[in-house]
Amino acid sequence: MPTKAAKKSRRARPAAKRGAESDAPAAVEMHAPVAGAAPVEAPPLLESTEVPPPVTRPLKAYAFDPSLGRFIGNEMTIEVKYEKLLPGPVGKKVAVIDYDGANKVFYKPVDLDDPALLIRGGLSPSEADPRFHQQMVYAVVSETVQHYEAALGRRIRWRNRANRLNLYPHAMISANAAYSRAAEGILFGYFRANEDEAGRNLPGQTVFTCLSHDIIVHETTHAILDGMRPFFAERTNPDVAAFHEAFADLAALFRHFSHKEALLDTIQRTGGMLYQYHLRPEAAAGSETNGRGEAQDASLQAELSHSNPLVGLAQQFGEARGTGKALRQALGEKPNSKKIKDPDLEPHERGAILVSAVFDAYFTVYLRRTADLFRIFRAGGGTTATVELSSSMANMLAGAASRTAEDFFQLCARAIDYCPPVDITFGDYLRAVMTADRDMHPTDRDGVRDAFMQAFRLRGIVPEDAEFFSEDALCWPPVPPKCLPPLKALIEEPAGSGARAERELIFGDPNGLTREEQKVNARVLGNYAKQNAALLGFRPGLPIQVPSFHPAFRLAPDGSLRVDMVVYMLQKYDAYFDPNQPGLGTFPVRGGATLLIAKPPLADGVYPPAEIRYLIRKSIRSGPECDDGDRRERRQRRFSLSEGLHEGAGEDRFLINFNLLHGGI
Numbered sequence: 001m002p003t004k005a006a007k008k009s010r011r012a013r014p015a016a017k018r019g020a021e022s023d024a025p026a027a028v029e030m031h032a033p034v035a036g037a038a039p040v041e042a043p044p045l046l047e048s049t050e051v052p053p054p055v056t057r058p059l060k061a062y063a064f065d066p067s068l069g070r071f072i073g074n075e076m077t078i079e080v081k082y083e084k085l086l087p088g089p090v091g092k093k094v095a096v097i098d099y100d101g102a103n104k105v106f107y108k109p110v111d112l113d114d115p116a117l118l119i120r121g122g123l124s125p126s127e128a129d130p131r132f133h134q135q136m137v138y139a140v141v142s143e144t145v146q147h148y149e150a151a152l153g154r155r156i157r158w159r160n161r162a163n164r165l166n167l168y169p170h171a172m173i174s175a176n177a178a179y180s181r182a183a184e185g186i187l188f189g190y191f192r193a194n195e196d197e198a199g200r201n202l203p204g205q206t207v208f209t210c211l212s213h214d215i216i217v218h219e220t221t222h223a224i225l226d227g228m229r230p231f232f233a234e235r236t237n238p239d240v241a242a243f244h245e246a247f248a249d250l251a252a253l254f255r256h257f258s259h260k261e262a263l264l265d266t267i268q269r270t271g272g273m274l275y276q277y278h279l280r281p282e283a284a285a286g287s288e289t290n291g292r293g294e295a296q297d298a299s300l301q302a303e304l305s306h307s308n309p310l311v312g313l314a315q316q317f318g319e320a321r322g323t324g325k326a327l328r329q330a331l332g333e334k335p336n337s338k339k340i341k342d343p344d345l346e347p348h349e350r351g352a353i354l355v356s357a358v359f360d361a362y363f364t365v366y367l368r369r370t371a372d373l374f375r376i377f378r379a380g381g382g383t384t385a386t387v388e389l390s391s392s393m394a395n396m397l398a399g400a401a402s403r404t405a406e407d408f409f410q411l412c413a414r415a416i417d418y419c420p421p422v423d424i425t426f427g428d429y430l431r432a433v434m435t436a437d438r439d440m441h442p443t444d445r446d447g448v449r450d451a452f453m454q455a456f457r458l459r460g461i462v463p464e465d466a467e468f469f470s471e472d473a474l475c476w477p478p479v480p481p482k483c484l485p486p487l488k489a490l491i492e493e494p495a496g497s498g499a500r501a502e503r504e505l506i507f508g509d510p511n512g513l514t515r516e517e518q519k520v521n522a523r524v525l526g527n528y529a530k531q532n533a534a535l536l537g538f539r540p541g542l543p544i545q546v547p548s549f550h551p552a553f554r555l556a557p558d559g560s561l562r563v564d565m566v567v568y569m570l571q572k573y574d575a576y577f578d579p580n581q582p583g584l585g586t587f588p589v590r591g592g593a594t595l596l597i598a599k600p601p602l603a604d605g606v607y608p609p610a611e612i613r614y615l616i617r618k619s620i621r622s623g624p625e626c627d628d629g630d631r632r633e634r635r636q637r638r639f640s641l642s643e644g645l646h647e648g649a650g651e652d653r654f655l656i657n658f659n660l661l662h663g664g665i
Contacts, residue, residue: 053082054082055081055082056079056080056081056082057079057080057081057082057083057112058077058078058079058121058122059077059078059080059112059121059122059135059136059138059139060075060076060077060078060121060122060123060124060125060132060135060139061075061076061077061078061125061135061136061139061140061213062074062075062076062125062136062211062212062213063075063076063213063259063262064212064213064214064256064259064262064309064315064316065211065212065213065214065314065315065316065317066125066127066211066316067199067200067201067315067316067319068200068309068315068316072261072262072265072266072309073259073260073261073262074262075124075125076259077121078139078140078142078143079143080138080139080142080143080146081142081146084113085111085112085113087109087110087111088109088110088134088138089109089110089111089112089134089135089138091138091142092164093142093145093156093158093163093164093165094138094141094142094145094164094165094167095164095165095166095167095185096109096134096137096138096167096169097166097167097168097185098130098133098134098168098169098170099168099170099171100170100171101168101170101171101172102172102173107130107131107134107170108130108131109131109134110123110131110132110134110135112135112138122135122139123135127206127208127211130169130170133169133170133208133210133211134169136210136211136216137167137169137186137188137210137216138167140213140216140217140220141165141167141186141216141220144216144217144220144221144224144251144255145220145224147255147409148224148413150410151409151410151413151414152413152414152416152417152552153510153552153553153554154510154512154550154551154552154553155511155512156224156227156228157227158184158223158227159181159184159223159226159227159230160181160184162184164184165184165185165186165220165223166183166184166185166186167185167186167188168183168185168186168187168188169188169208169210170188170190170208170210171183171187171188171189172187172189172190173189173190173191174189174190174191175189175191175207175209175317175320175321176189176209176659176662177189177209177210177215177218177219177662178219178658178659178661178662179219179220179222179223179226179658180658180659181226181655185223186216186219186220186223187659188208188209188210188215188219189209190206190207190208190209190210191206191207191320192204192205192206192207193205193206193207193319193320193321194320194321194322196322197319197322197323197324198319198320198322199315199316199318199319199320199324200315200316200319201316201319201320205320207316207317207320209317211316212314212316212317213252213255214252214253214255214313214314214327215252215314215317217248217251217252217255218248218249218251218252218313218314219248220251221247221248221251221252222244222248222658225244225247225248225416228416229416229419229421229424229568230547231421231422231423231570231590231592232244232424233655233656234422234588234590234654234655234656235639235640235643235645235654235655235656236422236423236590236636236639236640237423237425237635237636237639238343238345238350238639239350239424239425239426240423240424240656241347241351241656241661242345242347242348242350242351242353242354242426243351243354243424243425243426243429244347244351244656245347245348245351245661246350246351246352246353246354246355247412249313249328249351249352249355250355250358250409250412251409251412251413252313253310253311253313253330253355253359254405254406254408254409254412255409256309256310256311256405257310257401257402257404257405257406258402258405258406260398260402262309262310263310263398263401263402264394264395264398266279266308266309266310267389267394267397267398267401268389268394270308271389272370272374272389272393272394272397274308274310274311274363274366274401275311275330275331275359275363276308277307277308277311277312277329277331278306278307278308279306279307279308307325307326310330311329311330311331311359312325312326312327312328312329312330313326313327313328313329313330314326314327314328315327328348328352328355330355330356330359331356331359331360331363332352332356333352333356335356335360335455335458335459336459336460337457337458337459337460338460339353339459339460340353340426340459340460340461341460343642347661353426353459353460353461354426354429354461356459357452357455357456357458357459357461358408358412358452358455360451360455360458361408361448361451361452361454361455362404362405362408364447364451364454364455365404365408365446365447365448365451366400366401366404368446368447368451369400369404369446370396370397370400373393373396373397373400377390377393407448411433411436411437411448412433414436414440414554415429415432415433415435415436416432417432417436417552417564417566417594417596418431418432418433418435418436418439418476418594418596418614418616419432419594419616420592420593420594420616420617420618421548421568421569421570421592421593421594421618422570422590422591422592422618423590423618423632423636425463425464426456426461427461427462427463427464427465427466428463430452430453430456430461430462430463430474431463431466431474431475431476432476432616433452434449434452434453434471434474434475435475435476435614437449437452438471438475440554440556440557440562441557449471450471453469453471453474457469476614476616478613478614479611479612479613479614479615481611484532484535484536484611484612484615485528485532485535486608486609486610486611487504487505487524487525487528487597487609487610487611487612488502488503488504488505488524488528488609488610503520503523503524504524504607504609504610505521505524505525505565505597505610506520506521507551507563507565507599507610508551509551509553510551510553512550512551513550513551521549521565522546522549525546525549525567525569526544526546529544529546529569530544536569536593536615536617537591537593537615537617537619537621538569538571538591538593538619538621539571539573539591539619539620539621542571542572542573542620543571544569544570544571545569545570545571546567546568546569546570547568547570548566548567548568549565549566549567549568550565550566551563551564551565551566551599552564552565552566562598563598563599564596564597564598564599564613565595565596565597565599565610566594566595566596566597567594567595567596567597568592568593568594568595569592569593569595570590570591570592571590571591571592571620572588572589572590572591573588573589573620574586574587574588574589575587575589575633575636575637577637577640577641577645577646578641584646585646585649587636587637587640587645587646587654588651588654589620589632589633589636590618590620591617591618591619591620591621591632592617592618593615593616593617593618594614594615594616594617595612595614595615595616596612596613596614596616597610597611597612597613598610598611598613618632620632620633640654
């Protein structure tokens, strides 16, 4: 006989089965609570009501500028890091303020968090919609910042206190765009195209510089470089302004090689020879051709050649001004070692020499990396004629070109950390590039450093302080072990208490340093500089400033994490324009040092004190053992007088005026 409990159990089974077959979760047996105890609910195990935020925000933009329409992938989507935005758009590091200075009107700001725009990746490209102009400058500036942060291994900081870059898409009626310290951002102009020679523009149409991908990247790079090295904007020699322009052009040009569709089209129409300025016509067969491959009696647009979009900068802007070509080219002229000695070169012309040297090295390495591909292709009966270059070959060449461009951009960006903090010259930059590459890639398999050396030599760019023109002599020498004391210092702890403690440098993590860590590092570095001034190459008796220090985290080729603290220290004194005429006034002479300090590996469970790996100096010391200070003062005096810097008043006259310099970009 079944017991009463068994019968009760059988009667409960159908209900349990029905519960298991239903969509609702099975009931959980709840025991009666103990008298006087609060009821306890079972925590939800797999229940979540939160939706994680997206990682990126897709935004539409022009890959080049509006003059190319939708041809060769000119309309692209940029993936920028997602952040909550206010209308403008206004984010943490970038704020678009659309005030039209000429018409004295604010344009309605775009709200990129509007669901209708979120679902479609922002507004579609349009020259007529100011909201798209706002979207494009935000997207391209944000992407450029991400690109630099990945290359440098740290966060980018703007020069202003708010650490936010203001963008003015319609700031003025002018064929100009300029980064401005006073405006704490970038001013974009707009103007009318030439009535007679407008290129691919309507005669007299309005051309917006804020719709040129190249111009946006160029101006953003000025802002980034000014935040990293503010005294690179102080005019001390002919290379200073030229370097700012060249470095900004390089950043914009290297971005072209990330545009896959344009890259593939150019490879097909140059047979893989990406450095050619003109693309082969789409149809020129059956008639005699000229040096560009165009039909002599061309009657169709398909028989005409077009300029290579990868090596030209700001195509629409240049054509709108009536030149019939891009504003500048990566390889404008044949190498000439005497041209750089011309004292009358304006900064853009001088900067073009540096740009052509870097791109000479880039195309040389690209050809070396693809040499085996071309050999295999030709061995199989292929040719580099446009119509016969296979899609597989073109894809492999595009991959090599894009990877090489990214490698070169990262090298060029990282080299800034290996430059002296003041009085930059092209020769200093060559040494910085060589050192940065050898520091990360000791085995130079593709001959990158040799390509740089020869490209710079062909254009007359040589360091003035190197003893030989060889790789070892051009790289900055590392600091010998035990040559400098370990990086630690006695500081008051807490400040003002009178108690002193020995503190070491704090490297933090990739998110940066806390305010407290920044305070500790500032005191450690300041005291270390004071205690070791002579060893660091500073002039006795002058105060030493430590305006910048930041950790950099980079992956080495072997997969290991490299952690460096990049520090620069400064000294300054004022010198007379003419010692015999004190009434002419004075100019600032700065010396400084860049220190690369490596975080040491763990030893017996503790970190040893950090040691300085590189000490890169521009000294203002003088005397029997060092005449660098006197020589630099004499050179800067000659340059300042030739530029008329003795006229006027105020410190601003010694700085680059980007608005004036960019009259014509």
